[in-house]
Amino acid sequence: MTLRMLNDRIAVLEIKPPTVSEGGIFLGEAPLDGGFVKEGVTGVVLAVGPGARLPSGERDSMWDIEAGQTIRYSPVLAHREEIDGEEVTIIKRDSVFGVQE
Known part of the structure; x- marks a missing residue:
């Protein structure tokens, strides 16, 4: 998949947490209903835009975020698209609150 992001957008492949514990207990999934979300989401960066255009031109x-990095981000304003059979999440740079190292 070739994806070129524009402005301050980042394409992320979400890493879904397990829904069953090691002991076989069903953990369920947290609903994303657009309301208050307490927890961040982990994902792998697929593509990063060049950054928003400032008034100076x-x-x-983009905070040195690069494709291949694992990030933590808020899913509140995320947009999901299916690209080449995969669910890709599109976020703005300001949704990112950490890079896992």
């Missing part, structure tokens, strides 16, 4: 920083 320069590009804003």
Whole structure:
């Protein structure tokens, strides 16, 4: 899949947490109903835009986020698309609150 993001958008492949514990207990899934979300989501970055255009004409920083990194982000304003049979989440840079190292 080739995906070129624009402005301050980031394409992420969400890493879904397990729904069954090691002991076989069903854990369920947290519903994403658009309301208050307490927990962040983990995902692998697929593509990163060049940054939003500033009034000066320069590009804003993308905080050194690169394809292949694992990030934590807020799913509140996320947009999901199916691309090449995979569910890809599109977020803005400001939704990212951490990079796993």
